[in-house]
Amino acid sequence: MDATIRRLQNNLVTLGTGAIVFGVWTVIKYLVYCLIDRPDLSEYAATVPENVMTILFIVVTMSLAVFDFILRCIIGFSARAEGHGKKKGVFYLFITVITILIYFLGVSAEVYKFITVPENLLRNATTLIIDATSFILLIEIIYSSIKLKKLLKLQGGANE
Secondary structure (H helix, E strand, O other): OHHHHHHHHHHHHHHHHHHHHHHHHHHHHHHHHHHOOOOOOHHHOOOOOHHHHHHHHHHHHHHHHHHHHHHHHHHHHHHHHHHOOOOOOOHHHHHHHHHHHHHHHHHHHHHHHHHHOOOOHHHHHHHHHHHHHHHHHHHHHHHHHHHHHHHHHHHOOOOO
16 A cells, blocks of 8 residues: 555656646747737727737736646646645645636637648647646546545545
């Protein structure tokens, strides 16, 4: 049982680091999207000047990316702390479940886009693979954390 506990703790440290790295990836991805590959906003320029629309688009997109990064940092640092034996509650697992639900919608949209939009297949496939990997990583965090909590409880309540 001790070997399983150590393996789960090591998994949580690795998975927590991965969650943080995927948060950084999200910020970089949306920064590139805003600066290089932003959609044509000229159709909205009839009511609002295009430069204002562009600034608004960048602010909203980057705000969402930073929010995602903060969520992933909370998840990642909490998983790492639990992996290092510090007592962690279930709040970060709740945030992880919420993030999984959001990512499920995102991955579903990416699959639909990959199937229906024939252009930019390489970019769409890359995004789909990375987002699906991130989705699986979050599920693994929940699994490892719950299993670790149960084993520690069986062992005597240390680091519960």
